[in-house]
Amino acid sequence: xxxxxxxxxxxxxxRPALRRWxxxxxxxxxxxxxxxxxxxxxxxxxxxxxVRRAPARLDDLELPAPRLRPAAHASLADAVGPRALRIDRxxxxxxxxxxxxxxxxxxxxxxxxxxxxxxxIPEFADQIPTVLAACTExxxxxxxxxxxxxxxxGVEPLRDGHESVVTLDLSLLDRVVDIxxxxxxATLESGLLGPAAEAAxxxxxxxxxxxxxxxxxxxxxxxxxTRSAGQASTGYGRIDDLVEGVRLCAPAGExxxxxxxxxxxxxxxxELVVGSEGAxxxxxxxxxxxxxxxxxxxYEGWAFSSxxxxxxxxxALEQRGASxxxxxxxxxxxxxxxxxIAGAGASQRLGRAYLRARRRESGCLAIVGYxxxxxxxxxxxxxxxxxxxxxxxxxxxxxxxxxxARGRFAGPYLRDVLLERGVxxxxxxxxxxxxxxxxxxxxxxxxxxxxxxxRGTPPLVTCHISHVYPSGASLYFTFLARQEEGxxxxxxxxxxxxxxxxxxxxxxTITHHHAVGRDHLPWMCDEVGELGVEVLxxxxxxxxxxxxxxxxxxxxx
Numbered sequence: 001x002x003x004x005x006x007x008x009x010x011x012x013x014x015r016p017a018l019r020r021w022x023x024x025x026x027x028x029x030x031x032x033x034x035x036x037x038x039x040x041x042x043x044x045x046x047x048x049x050x051v052r053r054a055p056a057r058l059d060d061l062e063l064p065a066p067r068l069r070p071a072a073h074a075s076l077a078d079a080v081g082p083r084a085l086r087i088d089r090x091x092x093x094x095x096x097x098x099x100x101x102x103x104x105x106x107x108x109x110x111x112x113x114x115x116x117x118x119x120x121i122p123e124f125a126d127q128i129p130t131v132l133a134a135c136t137e138x139x140x141x142x143x144x145x146x147x148x149x150x151x152x153x154g155v156e157p158l159r160d161g162h163e164s165v166v167t168l169d170l171s172l173l174d175r176v177v178d179i180x181x182x183x184x185x186a187t188l189e190s191g192l193l194g195p196a197a198e199a200a201x202x203x204x205x206x207x208x209x210x211x212x213x214x215x216x217x218x219x220x221x222x223x224x225x226t227r228s229a230g231q232a233s234t235g236y237g238r239i240d241d242l243v244e245g246v247r248l249c250a251p252a253g254e255x256x257x258x259x260x261x262x263x264x265x266x267x268x269x270x271e272l273v274v275g276s277e278g279a280x281x282x283x284x285x286x287x288x289x290x291x292x293x294x295x296x297x298x299y300e301g302w303a304f305s306s307x308x309x310x311x312x313x314x315x316a317l318e319q320r321g322a323s324x325x326x327x328x329x330x331x332x333x334x335x336x337x338x339x340x341i342a343g344a345g346a347s348q349r350l351g352r353a354y355l356r357a358r359r360r361e362s363g364c365l366a367i368v369g370y371x372x373x374x375x376x377x378x379x380x381x382x383x384x385x386x387x388x389x390x391x392x393x394x395x396x397x398x399x400x401x402x403x404x405a406r407g408r409f410a411g412p413y414l415r416d417v418l419l420e421r422g423v424x425x426x427x428x429x430x431x432x433x434x435x436x437x438x439x440x441x442x443x444x445x446x447x448x449x450x451x452x453x454x455r456g457t458p459p460l461v462t463c464h465i466s467h468v469y470p471s472g473a474s475l476y477f478t479f480l481a482r483q484e485e486g487x488x489x490x491x492x493x494x495x496x497x498x499x500x501x502x503x504x505x506x507x508x509t510i511t512h513h514h515a516v517g518r519d520h521l522p523w524m525c526d527e528v529g530e531l532g533v534e535v536l537x538x539x540x541x542x543x544x545x546x547x548x549x550x551x552x553x554x555x556x557x
Contacts, residue, residue, distance in 0.1 A: 020416075021058060021090075021093050021094055021096075021107065022055035022056070022058075022104070022107045022108050023055070023099075023104060023107075023108075023416040023419075024099060024217075024412035024413055024415065024416055025216065025217060025412065025413060029410070029413045030413050030414075030416060030417050031341070031410065031413060031414055031417060033049070033341070033417065033421075034340065034341065036339075036340040036341075037340045037341045039340075040337070040340050040460070041421065041423060041480075044458065044460055045423060045457075045458065045459070045460060045480060045481060045482045046457075046458060046482055047421065047422060047423050047482040048421075048422070049421060051420075051421050051422045052420055052421070053108070053419070053420055053421070053422055054420070055107070055108040055110075056108065056109060056110030057110075058093065060110070061110045061112055062112075063089055063092060063093065063112050063115055064112075064113060064115065066087045066092075066117040066118055066164075067117045067163060067164040068087070068117045068118050068140070068164050068166070069138065069163070069164070071138060072134070072135075072138035072139075072140055072164065073085070073118070075134035075137065075138060076118065076120060076131065076134050076135070076140075076166065078130075078134075079120075079122075079127060079130040079131045079133075079134050080120050080121065080122045080123075080127050080130075080131060081123075084120060084121045084122060084123065085118055085119075085120055085121075086118065086119045086120075086121065087117070087118045087119075091119045092112075092115045092116055092117075092118070092119060093112060093115060094119075094148075095115070095116055095119050095145055095148065095155075095157070095167040095169065096112055096114055096115040096116070096157070097114060097148075097155070097156060098148055098149065098150035098151065098152075098153060098154055098155045098156065098517075099148065099149050099150065099151055099412065100150065100151040100152055100153055100517075100519065101151070101415075101424065101425075101426045101492055102153070102489055102492060102519075103153070103156070104415075104416075104419060105419075105488045105489055105492070106489075108419065114156060114157060114158075115157070116143065116157035116165050116166055116167040117140075117164040117165055117166060118164075118166045118167075119145075119166065119167045119169055120166055120167070120168050120169065121169045121171065121172055122168070122170075122172065122173070123172045123173075124173075125173055125189070125247070125249070125284040125285065128168070128249045128282050128284060129249055129253075129254065131168065132249065132250070132251045132281075132282070132548070133251070135166065135251075135548050136251050136545075136546045136548055139162050139163055139164075139546070139548075140162060140163070140164050140165065140166055140548065141157075141158065141159055141160060141162040141164070141165040141166070141548050141549075141550075141551050142165075142166060142168050142282075142548050142549055142550070143155055143156075143157045143158075143165060143166070143167045143168065143278065143550050144168050144170060144221075144225070144278035144282045144283075144549075144550060145167045145168060145169050145170065146170055146171075146190065146191060146218065146219035146220075146221045146222035146225070147193065147214065147217045147218040147219045147222055148217075149214040149217050149218045149222065150222075150226070150515065150517055151427070151514055152511070152514050152515055152516065152517030152518065152519040152520055153517040153518030153519050153553070154226065154277055154278070154515055154516075154517035154518070154550075154553055155167070155278075156517075156518055156552070156553075158518070158551050158552040158553075159551070160547075160551030160552045160557070161547075161551070162548065162551065168282060170190050170191035170219070170221060170282070170284075171191045171219075172191060173189040173190055173191035173192075173221075173284060173285075174189055174191045174192045174193070174196060175188075175189045175192070176188055176189075176192070176197075176200045177189060177285055178287075179200075179201070179204050179206065179290075181204060181205075181206070184206070184289060184290050184291065185244055185259055185287050185288065185289055185290065186200075186201060186206065186208070186287070186288055186290050187245070187259075187285055187286070187287040187288075188200075188220045188285060188286060188287075188288065189220070189221075189284065189285050190219060190220055190221025190222075190224070190282075190283045190284055190285055190286065191219055191220075191221060192219060192220045193216075193217065193218070193219055194210075194211070194212075194214075194215040194216060194217075194218055194219070194220075195215070195216060197220055201290055201293075202293055205292055205293055206290040206291065206292060206293060207290060207291055207292070207293045207294070208236075208242065208288060208290055208291075209230065209232055209235070209236035209290075209291060209325075209371070210223060210228070210230040210232075210233075210236065210239055210242065211230045211231045211232060211408070212228050212229065212230050212231065212513075213231065213408070213409055213411055213412070214409075214412075215230075215409055216409055220286055220288075221283045221284075221286065223239045224239055224240075224243055224246065224273075224274055224283055224286045225274075225275070225276060225277050225278055225283055225515075226275065226277060226513075226514070226515035227239060227240050227274060227275040227513060227515065228513060229466075229467055229474075229512065229513035231326060231328075231408060231466065232325045232326045232369065232371065233467050234318075234323050234324065234325060234326065234327040234467055234468050235323070235324065235325025235326065235371065236291070236325060237289075238467075238513070239274070239288075240271075240274045240275065241289075242288045242289045243270065243274050243286055243287070243288055243289075244259035244260065244261070244287045244288065244289060245257050245258050245259030245260075245270075245286065245287035246270060246273050246274070246283060246285070246286045246287070247283070247284045247285045247286075248273045248276070248280065248281040248282065248283055248284070248543075249281050249282045249284050250280055250281030250282075250543035250544060250549070251281070251543065251544050251545065251546060251548060251549065252542060252543050252544065252545060255269065255273065255281070255543070257269055257270050257273065259287040272539060275515070276554070277515055277516060277517065277550060277553050277554045278549060278550035278553070279540060279544070279549050279550045279551075279553050279554040279555055280539065280540055280543045280544060280549060281543055281544065281549060282549075294371040294372050294373070294377075295372065295373045295374050295377075296370075296371070296372065296373070296374050296377045297369065297370070297371045297405075298369065298370045298371075298377055298381060298398065298401070299326060299367060299368070299369040299370075299398065299401025299402065299404060299405050300367070300368060300369075300381075300395065300396070300397060300398045300400070300401040301365055301366065301367055301395070301396035301397065301398075301399070301400025301401055301404075302365070302366040302367075302368060302388055302393040302394065302395055302396060303363050303364070303365065303366075303393065303394045303395075303396055304329070304363060304364045304366060304391075304392060304393050304394075305363055305364075305392060306332070306363070306364060307329070307331040307332060307364050307441075307463075308438060309364075309391065309392045309393075310329040310364045310366055310393070310465075311329065311434075311437060311438070311465065311473070312391055313329075313366070313387070313388050313391035313392065313393055314327055314329055314366075314465060314468050314473065315434050315468070315473075316387050316390075316391055317384055317387055317388070317468070318468045318469065318470055318473075319470055320387065322380070322383050322384045322387055323384070323468060324368040324369055324370050324380065324381075324384055325369055325370060325371045325372075326367060326368060326369030326370075326371075327366075327368055327369075327465070327466070327467070327468050328366060328367040328368075328404075328464055328465065328466050329364060329365075329366045329464055329465040330364055330365050330366070330462070330463075330464040331364055331441075331462060331463045331464060332362055332363065332364055333460065333461065333462040333463070334462035334463060334464050334478065335363065335364050335365045336362075337460065337462055337478075337480075338365070341414065365396075365400065366388075366393065367400065367401055367404045368384065368388075368401075369401060369405075370384075418480065419483075422482060422483045422485070423480055423481070423482060423483060424457075424479075424480065424481045424482070424483050424488070424491065424492065425478070425479075425480050426478070426479055426492065426495070426496075427476065427477060427478050427479075428444075428476075428477050428496065428499055428500075428514075429474055429475065429476040429477065429511065429512045429513060429514055430444070430474070430475050430503045430508035430509055430510070430511070430512055431467070431469075431472060431473065431474040431475065431508065431509050431512040432472050432473075432475070432506070432507055432508040432509070433471050433472040433507075434471065434472050434473065436472075436506060436507055436508070437472065437473060437475065439506055440475065440502075440503065440506045440507070440508050441463055441475055443502040443503075443505070443506050444463075444475070444477055444499050444502045444503060444508075445461045445463065445477070446502070447498040447499050447501065447502040448461045448477070448479050448495055448498065448499050449461055450498065451494050451495045451497075451498040451499075452479070452481045452491070452494075452495055455484055455491055455494065456484070457481040457482045457483075457484055457491065458481065458482075459479050459480060459481040459495075460479065460480045460481075461477065461478075461479045462477065462478045462479070463475055463476065463477050463478075464476050467512070467513075474512045474513070475508075475512075476512075477499070479495065481495075496519065500520070500522075500523050503523075504523055504526040504527070509527065510523040510524070510526065510527050516553065516554045517553050517554075518552055518553055521552070521553065521554070521556055522556075524554075524555075524556055525556065533555070533556055536554070536555045537555055537556075540555050
């Protein structure tokens with residue numbers, strides 16, 4: 001066993017969760033658009049690729065005055081120490097929103113009206129009960145904040161009837177509590193960022209294997225709170241498959257669920273905490289299953305003549321117990337878009353492979369990846385390869401896999417580049433059974449196209465499968481359209497609502513891994529039924545009697 005801290009003795013001031021206050025990550029990572037990509041924007045989206053819309057200058061903007069009453073301010077300062085209660089401009093701006101499309105539209109336009117009244121940055125988990133007691137006493141809403149990467153409004157600081165709202169930044173709760181190498185479990189504090197968590201585990205020869213696209217800026221607690229799915233979750237499991245124990249600090253007290261491999265002690269309270277999105281309390285630490293670091297990682301590309309053919313191939317793999325750890329299939333439109341964005345060199349290389357494989361220019365690209373010992377990878381690769389060939393697939397070798405792995409976390413930067421050019425770039429995801437998959441995909445794509453075309457902004461709608469199960473798979477949609485200038489949020493809302501209605505009408509889940517947040521709240525009753533909502537509400541009232549925890553998310557008012 002190993003115990004320790006990843007950052008002992010550091011002063012208790014916030015590190016920005018996302019360094020660009022108006023967008024994703026850090027400067028210096030934005031991709032250049034290829035001529036083919038610019039032609040696509042011009043010809044298909046009727047957008048002007050020469051447009052450049054810079055974000056508002058922060059120095060030119062005004063921030064609403066903090067609305068914390070003196071008594072509340074004093075109580076909170078006592079709870080965490082005066083230096084750890086921040087009401088300065090930069091800290092409030094850094095916690096004003098997540099990184100969903102509506103968040104970015106507002107931030108880039110300089111709308112900071114939703115900034116929290118203050119930001120609390122506790123250094124130790126045992127300070128949080130005092131924080132929650134003070135917030136309960138003074139009627140202050142609390143928004144737990146890990147990396148701030150929510151794309152569904154999950155960290156938006158809503159007051160929801162409370163006089164003021166504070167963000168609870170957990171970035172200093174970043175310690176490695178314990179690594180149990182014999183049991184292959186690790187207990188990590190909730191504020192630990194993905195790269196730091198993985199580095200600590202790697203030093204012990206272990207890995208969590210959880211790599212969502214937000215990996216570089218998201219946290220352990222955020223993954224658990226949102227039921228995150230990593231890009232290799234087909235092999236490693238989603239985060240909810242990996243959680244064995246958790247600590248939740250709620251206004252009503254602390255819920256401690258010790259790690260055990262299995263239990264029959266009634267309905268799983270662990271399942272109530274995983275996916276609770278900060279609405280029930282604050283996750284302070286989680287115990288997670290880990291594995292030895294793989295000796296080898298092999299990613300390769302495969303070509304299929306159609307999305308239907310590729311889907312059947314993935315179903316055959318999963319239902320025969322032969323799925324790779326990474327299993328992704330892009331439809332014809334996403335494959336074409338990916339090649340355009342990648343640039344002429346990559347497009348020509350992969351284009352020639354497609355032509356050789358199918359003697360046609362259209363088709364679908366699949367990425368499959370294997371992780372483990374060299375012998376295990378070779379065996380699984382051979383078995384899966386045989387099934388993929390039998391289903392119509394043709395191998396493209398490892399180059400497409402290497403290119404995918406190199407850019408696996410870069411998507412959000414491309415979104416910023418497109419926003420600068422006046423192009424809406426948004427995603428949504430769902431999951432359903434294999435028997436409903438084709439119908440659901442067609443319905444959602446239809447809903448998005450119709451909604452956006454009716455507004456005079458013809459879209460490009462793409463889809464991929466990124467997680468497979470014996471009974472079904474996820475569908476991840478990306479849609480691009482020229483922004484409706486002056487009505488960007490109305491345009492987005494219409495498209496989002498149309499797609500969400502199509503999802504629930506055809507038996508899909510309203511969210512497979514982005515969580516509920518604010519954006520999916522209107523469809524929670526469709527997902528779990530009125531009685532299910534009442535059950536969630538009853539749990540919230542028990543753990544959070546005053547309703548201060550992340551109001552306006554997960555549980556409909």
